Amino acid sequence: MKKVHIVGLGLLGGSFAKALKKSFPEWDITGFDSNPEHLSLALEMGLISRSLEVPEKDSAVVVLATPVDTLFGLLVETLAQVGPDTMVMDFGSTKGELCRQIADHPKRNQYLAVHPIAGTENSGPAAAVTNLFDGKVLIICEMEKTDIHLKGMAYDIFEAINMKLRFMDPGDHDLHLAFVSHLSHVSSFVLGKTVLDKTEDEKNIFDMAGSGFASTVRLAKSSPAMWAPIFLENKKNVLEAMDSYIEHLRHFRKMLAEDDVDGLKHNMREANKIRDILDLKE
Amino acid sequence: MKKVHIVGLGLLGGSFAKALKKSFPEWDITGFDSNPEHLSLALEMGLISRSLEVPEKDSAVVVLATPVDTLFGLLVETLAQVGPDTMVMDFGSTKGELCRQIADHPKRNQYLAVHPIAGTENSGPAAAVTNLFDGKVLIICEMEKTDIHLKGMAYDIFEAINMKLRFMDPGDHDLHLAFVSHLSHVSSFVLGKTVLDKTEDEKNIFDMAGSGFASTVRLAKSSPAMWAPIFLENKKNVLEAMDSYIEHLRHFRKMLAEDDVDGLKHNMREANKIRDILDLKE
Numbered sequence A, B: 001m002k003k004v005h006i007v008g009l010g011l012l013g014g015s016f017a018k019a020l021k022k023s024f025p026e027w028d029i030t031g032f033d034s035n036p037e038h039l040s041l042a043l044e045m046g047l048i049s050r051s052l053e054v055p056e057k058d059s060a061v062v063v064l065a066t067p068v069d070t071l072f073g074l075l076v077e078t079l080a081q082v083g084p085d086t087m088v089m090d091f092g093s094t095k096g097e098l099c100r101q102i103a104d105h106p107k108r109n110q111y112l113a114v115h116p117i118a119g120t121e122n123s124g125p126a127a128a129v130t131n132l133f134d135g136k137v138l139i140i141c142e143m144e145k146t147d148i149h150l151k152g153m154a155y156d157i158f159e160a161i162n163m164k165l166r167f168m169d170p171g172d173h174d175l176h177l178a179f180v181s182h183l184s185h186v187s188s189f190v191l192g193k194t195v196l197d198k199t200e201d202e203k204n205i206f207d208m209a210g211s212g213f214a215s216t217v218r219l220a221k222s223s224p225a226m227w228a229p230i231f232l233e234n235k236k237n238v239l240e241a242m243d244s245y246i247e248h249l250r251h252f253r254k255m256l257a258e259d260d261v262d263g264l265k266h267n268m269r270e271a272n273k274i275r276d277i278l279d280l281k282e
Helices: A011-023 A036-044 A068-081 A096-102 A148-160 A170-199 A203-208 A212-217 A226-233 A236-259 A262-272 A274-281 B011-023 B036-044 B069-080 B096-102 B150-158 B170-199 B205-209 B211-216 B223-232 B236-259 B261-272 B274-279
Strands: A005-007 A030-031 A063-064 A085-088 A113-117 A137-143 A163-169 B003-007 B028-032 B060-062 B087-090 B111-116 B137-141 B162-169
Touching: A005 A011, A005 B236, A011 A030, A011 A148, A030 A036, A030 A085, A036 B003, A036 B150, A036 B236, A063 A068, A063 B211, A068 A085, A068 A096, A068 A226, A085 A148, A096 A113, A096 A170, A113 A170, A137 B205, A148 B223, A163 A170, A170 A212, A170 A226, A170 A236, A170 B205, A170 B211, A170 B236, A170 B261, A170 B274, A203 B162, A203 B170, A212 B170, A212 B211, A226 A236, A226 B261, A236 A262, A236 B170, A236 B236, A262 A274, A262 B170, A262 B223, A274 B170, A274 B261, B003 B274, B011 B028, B011 B096, B011 B150, B028 B036, B028 B137, B060 B069, B060 B150, B060 B211, B069 B236, B087 B150, B096 B111, B096 B170, B111 B150, B111 B170, B137 B170, B162 B170, B170 B211, B170 B223, B223 B236
Parallel strands: A005 A030, A005 A063, A063 A085, A085 A113, A137 A163, B003 B028, B003 B060, B060 B087, B087 B111, B137 B162
Antiparallel strands: A113 A137, B111 B137
């Protein structure tokens, strides 16, 4: 029997609890959430056996699944609370700043920096699903800095819940994520806002929106409490991605304004290549 | 038994043929497609009984389901080919220009301007599905200009395949569609291109793209042959929608650059309201 403690019982933390319970029914999973409603819902749903403000010293694993702006403080606090055989990991969507801040911590080797590429636009314990991580990629940064036994245990857990491990430098992680994840969230939030601002008082025009619109703005439903800190933590890269996106939009706009049908079609055929890449992933 | 002739046997035309066959198995459905491969595939799939370059004079309905830049020429040609009891309708995604161009045609009352709010990112006869139109909205413009008996027949067909009719001015249609449909296609095409340009030769970084990215760029798989003409035909409105979108992006960028976390969260909470609207539609 291992003890696992999860801080933050939302979509990721809650789904991780469910996945662990399925693979390791005998383990004792405790947890905490600073939102009292989420905490009592998590208890009611049986995501955790008990609420604990401080993890037990002999916990095997402590998972930090809270917004990225809380992670550094929480990580330092947690490392001070746990014994020498506990591995602490965070599920944050940005990795560079946290890895830099924790670099010289005396217990750095008890920390593993990971990012599960898994999520939905929903949040809170009610959004947790058992198979959220199943078949998904888990990015691990600076694996060489984590104690070999602790990280072996972590890999066994990830294998049991069927995740695909990828190893990456934290700076590369943050730059790439700005383009393949954070930018889609920005474009979706801003698209939702643009259309809502235009259509005020005319909600019936959404009758005219098809499934394509719903797909493109799906991420605009995401949690501001989770995403504002991600954008700010990865500000440099997100600004670079946004600038590139705005530049591409201006180019597209220019071709349209000039009736450059060949240019537009060429550009769209280039964009069509995303189909091959997404199909490969499926 | 009625004769229906469909020009353009792609996603919309092909799906309409399938839906008609299901509701009216005794009708004779003929068709044409200028792409020989699509035409033979449509015959092979049984979407149409025969290929005809010119509709029969006693056709009840002729449907034009080709790219919007071909519709005016095709409509004039078709009105010249059919008898006085044939209704001709187009499925184009823009309505203003075509309604203006055809306004003074002597057979204007045999034409019905419609736009089914239905589609997927796929194209060609292979993409056709029987229930594409089921439960979807059909916008009808200038219904008062179409002969009452012909339009009665059309309404019966749309009711049989379970579409919800909405009536709208062609100019309002084009402006609203620019925001709730055409802009999502632009944002998706441009997002796909931006990310592909950044990541060239590093296809493995798409490992890091989650389901959110796939949802946001889904429309970037759409057909350039279909969409370039829509953007050009609705240029004024699409440019207005793009300018508003770029302006909203620049505002979001400014808040991020200035660490305005309250502004960002407020903006994202506003965008979250899209959830209520989309949930209402479901």
